[in-house]
Amino acid sequence: MLLVLAAWTMAASRPTSDSAWILDSLHWTGAFVAAAWVAWRAARAADGQLRRVRSRFALGMACLAAGQLSWDLLSWAGWNPFPGIPNLLYLLLSPCFALGFAATVGDRMPGSQWKSAALDIAGFGLAVLAFTLALFLPHAVRRSALEFVVLTAYPVLLLSAAAAGIVVQLHLRLRPTAATFAVLAGLAGYGALWTAWSLAFLDATLRPGTGMTLMFSLLALLLGWGVANWRPVPSLSPRYDRLCEALLRQIPLAMVAVTSAAAGFIALGDRLPMQARPPLRVLFVLALLCAVVRQTQQLRDRDRLLAAERAVAEGRAQLHHLAHHDPLTGLPNRTLLRDRVTQALATAARRGEKVALMFIDLDRFKEVNDTLGHATGDALLCHVAAQFTLMLREEDTVCRQGGDEFAIVLTDVDSAAAVARAVERVMALSNRRATIAGHELPLSMSVGIAMFPKDGEDFDGLMQCADTAMYRAKAAGRNAFRFYDPQMNVEASERSRLRWLLAHAIERGELHLHFQPYFHLRSGELAGAEVLLRWTSAELGPVGPNQFIPVAEDGGQIVEIGAWVLREACAQVATWQRQGLALPAVAVNLSILQFRHGDLVQQVADALRDSGLPARQLELEITESVLMHETDKVFATADNLKALGVRLAIDDFGTGYSSLAYLKRLNVDKLKIDQSFVRDALASPSTTAIVRAIVDMARAMELEVVAEGIETAAERDFLAATHCAMGQGYLFARPMPADQFEAFLAVRAAGPALAPEQAAADRSGVFPLAS
């Protein structure tokens, strides 16, 4: 750099033109060779794509240096025509840089972007050409066409190369560095310098040793440094991305501006040769066409971008909605519920208000799903969701937790009584039936309620309390609501302990069967025995079936336990039979879950085959509740069971949904009158009438009837008088373990038939009344 400055200072201070040219050529040669050497070294130090890019730039710098050296040589030889080899070499600088920019792009640009970039460069190039021609043509009168072309090509190619660099920089969002500025400013500066130089050349006013000649050297050094440090790194900054986008949008405007400036020059000046006007006009039109096409393209891209942005925004909104709402019912989901409850609690805490959280579970929804299909189940859920929404105030939130569970938040509630009123409103739905896809579905729900701040202070705490209370409502026979009470937690943990212990009861041999006989009331003959399950837990001692069967049903363990009972009962009765201790019938209780989940028909067939018990001796007791929902599946299973030859009995008849049509269709063999009727029959005339009606109806339908829970002789006499054929109860015998029942059978096999209570009395000591 210092050498260049020294040479130039000497050239500028020398009065003679020749020596100034010599000194100019000295600093040009020094600067160009030095710049080429620096660029070349940097290219060799790089590898991969960077090496390709820098090599092309360095080749351009080498052409510049070679041009200068050849100029020096030819000038020294005294034969240096214009244009000559040096000019050709100088001209190669721009294409080499353009190739370098193309190598920078590599495969980083998709085809459509390539086209846009090419159009940007071509349009700008055409505009610069138009401008340069407009500038140069009035001065070209005394020059040959070739001279003019070369002089015009210098600035046009250099400015187009600079434009290519800018366009690549913007399209690829390359981070702007000092080297970027050096290369782009070097090219653009050369473009401007050559313009001035060419104009001076055309006007024959070119003088050596001026600032302009010095600039050639300085710009070469700047370019060399820029190439040596060129390293294209994409920027990830969204701000820079937006800036590049905005600048790219200005390119058509720049084309129009440059073209208009050219047109202005022509309009103002009067020295433009006439024959040059038509090609210039074509050039203007082409440049403007490029600008228009590019502008249209940008508008289209912008529209597409806006549409894409809109789609993304809509997608985001949709995602947000999906993340916070249940897709089936459109109600808020648990995530949104948590937000709303948390907000409501914060407000309530500030204002000293109460908040109620209701946890709702539809009773027997699974049965609807299993029997009528998921579409019906979904429609029922939507129906319930719509009803809840209609019933509540706007400020209350209804949400679907998932499955058949809903939650309702009531804010600003005065008292538990107000909550109870709201709950009753919600539960009023239970009195109605929903008609879905032609099916009349009973709507029943169990509701648990937790109150803020009494039961919990945050969402999770309140949810847990409401869940526990809901569980209690279910355990209380469903279709009920319960407010949370701390005692419930104790019970809930007891239930989970029971469930855990029950899981191992079979393998630990803690389950066993009791048998309770039932008799023909008139003859006193043994009619059969009901099998009743007992559990003696190693940790808890004896646990009653009313305690553990609901737990086993909740946990689904009843399916496995029920299968075990079936196998054990058949095997035991068949063994007695082989010992000559005949039992006319053995009745086994079935749970609804065995109908739903287990392969019940196969289990029964296996139990009969393995034990050798005749099918007609096996009675399966199902409760009326089975008939309430599982119609199609129950009918099909019942048909298959009947096809095996077993008998079906309806247990606890009269307590539930007593449909004669279903009874008939089920093809049952026996009804068991629930013990609550037997208990009240003598005291309440309406119950007396019900019992009579059941017995008459059973006789009319040719069904056997057994009255359960007979405890007194008066009850027995009343039932015998109403023509109830059979009876079971403590009056005759309590449920007995297998060994005692075997002894009972042995006594009966030995002796004459006794009236049942006589038998019970006679066997004192043999048949204990307590099981």
Ligand SMILES: Nc1nc2c(ncn2[C@@H]2O[C@@H]3COP(=O)(O)O[C@H]4[C@@H](O)[C@H](n5cnc6c(=O)[nH]c(N)nc65)O[C@@H]4COP(=O)(O)O[C@H]3[C@H]2O)c(=O)[nH]1
């Ligand atoms: N107060 C009184 N009670 C009498 C009298 N006679 C019989 N009982 C009781 O009444 C219940 C009759 O059985 P359930 O109605 O089928 O009611 C059964 C049945 O629903 C269920 N259960 C028992 N074993 C099984 C089983 O193996 N599988 C299934 N799924 N459920 C069972 O547990 C329930 C209760 O069984 P348990 O406690 O054994 O209670 C038995 C029996 O001990 C009487 O004169 N007075």
